[in-house]
Amino acid sequence: MIEVERLTKTYGSTRAIDEVSFTVERGQVLGFLGPNGAGKTTTMRILAGYLPPSSGKARVAGIDVVESSLAARRKIGYLPEHVPLYPEMTVSGYLGFVGSIKRMPAAKKRERLPVVLGQCGLETVARTIIQRLSKGFRQRLGLAQALIHDPEVLILDEPTVGLDPHQIIEVRELVKGLAGTRTIILSTHILPEVEQICDRVVILSRGRVIAEDTPENLTARLKGSTTMRLVVRKAAESEVAAIRALPGVRAVRFTGERMDAVGFEVEAEAEADLAEPLARLALDRGLGLLELSPVGMSLETVFVELTTREAGMDGDRGESGPEAAKIGAAGTTLGAA
C-alpha cells in the first residue's frame, strides 16, 4: 500500500532523512519511532505531499507522490504535528470545509459528516466554535479532518502528543479502531504506544532507518541480546556454521567484504560471553583475526533514549545519539558493499 524507496531530503548540507526505505501492507499500522529530529515528520510530510523529496521514490496506493501528487493526496488523510484548525469555525463547519478542499461531492459530505463525528466522539461539540475546544477535542477533530474523505491511507504525526493520559488512551483506542480497514502510519517517540497499536515499527535515528520489525521482535532483540563484530581474512561456510554452533549464538549476519577482509555480526543472548570462544575459534581455524569488538548495539542506545524520555520532552539528544547514528551508518555501508 505504501512503498518508500531510498527517500532522501536535504536542507543545504544537512540530511533530514537519508535513504529511508520501507513498505507498509494494506491494513497494517506502521509506527515511526525515534527521538525528536530523527526525520519522522519530514518523511511523513513527503508522503502527504507537503514536501518534495530531494531524491528517492514514494508510492501510496500505487501512485507516485511526486509525479501524481494531486491523485496521491486524494488517497491520504493527514494529521500534521500541529493540528491545522481555523479557530473561528465550528466543528461541523470546519469538517465541511475540509471536505470541500478534499473535493468531496456535497452528498458524500452529508453522508460522511455524522459518521466521522461519531467515530471521533465529536457529536456533542458539533456546533461549538473550535476556539473553545479543549486540547483533547482539538486532537480528535484533527483526526476527524484526516478521516472525512474516507481515505485509504492515514498519516498521523504524533497524534497523542500534548494530551493527558486519559486523552492519550482515547486517541489510541480510536486509532486502533481504524486499523484493519485503513493503512496507517503514525509517528511517536513513546515506545509503549508502538507496542499497543502497531503491527510493524520503523526506528529512525538521525534520518536513517536503523531497524524495521514487529514490536514484539524488536523488544525481544532490544532487551535480551548482545552483538559482537568479527572481521577476519577469510571464512568458509563451515566456519560460519561453527560460529553459529557456539553456545548462546542466535544469529550470524554477514555484513560485508572489502579487500581481503570479511565482516560478520554475531548476535547472542545477553549473558553469553562470546569474546573468548570467538577468538579461539578464529585462531584455531586460522581465519586471520583482524577485529573482534562488541557492537554498542545501535538499537539499544535508541531504546534507552526512547524509554528514558517520556512524552512532550524535547531538547538535546542524549550522548548515545551520535554513536547510534555512526553504528547505524557503518552497518548500512557494509551491508550495501
Place this chain on the structure above:
Amino acid sequence: MRATLAIAWREFRSYFVSPVAYILIALFLFLTGYFFYSSLIEFVNAAMRAEQQSGMFGGGDSAPMSVNEWVVRPFFYNVAVISLFLVPMITMRLLCEEKKTGTIELLLTSPITELEITIGKFLAGFGLYALMLLGTAAFMGILFAYGQPDPGPILTGYAGLLLLGAASLALGTFVSSLTENPIVAGFTGFVLLLVLWLLHWGAEYATGTTASVLNYLSVVRHFEDPAKGVLDTRNLIFYLSLTVFGLFATMRAIETVRWKG
C-alpha cells in the same frame, strides 16, 4: 472550482468573525461619505451662485453645470485613494495567517492546486472590496433621486474601481504570501501600492522613454479614463495584467513554502 469557492467563502466569512470587516467597511463608508458630502455641498453652492449670477446679468441659456464633473468624478478619485489605504488591510492576513498558524499545511496536502488556493484567497478579498463599493451605491442613489447625473460615467467609474481594486488586491495577496507577520504584510503592501500610485509624479520630471514607461506603469493614469466615463481596452489590459502578475507571483510564493519546509 468548488474547492476554490470553499476557500474563498471560508476566508470571506472569517472577515466577519473578527471586527476587521466591520471596521473596514465603516471606515470606508465614513471617509467616502465625507468626501462625497463635501463635493456635493461645493457643487450645490457653486450651482446656486451660478444661478444668482445668471439671474443678475440675465445671462441667457448657459450650459447647466454637470453633476458628473463636479461630484461623480472627484468621488471616484477619492474612493481610489481611500482604497489604496484599505486594500492592504484587506489582504494582509490572507496567506500570512495560514503560514503563521500552520493551516497552510492542510491546504498544501489537500488535492488542490496552488492556483486554486491563490484564486480562492483573492476572491475573498475581492468580495469584501466589492461589498464596500456596493455601500457607496447609496450616494449615487442620492444623486439620482435629486438630479439627473449621466449614468455612463458612473458605471465606468465603478468598473474602473473594480479593476484598480483587483490589481491592488492581487499585489496585496502576493505580499501577504511572503511573510508570516500580518503587520509586515500590510505595511509592505501599502508601500508597494503607494509607489505604483506615485509613479506619475516621477513621470512629470522625466523625459522620453522613462517618462512614458513611468506613465504607463502609473496606477493613477489608467484610472483617469474610466473616471471620466471612457472605456479603453488599454486600461483594461493594464489592470488585468497587473492582477494576473500578482496572482501568478502569489502562486509561485505558495510553492516556495514547500521548498522551505
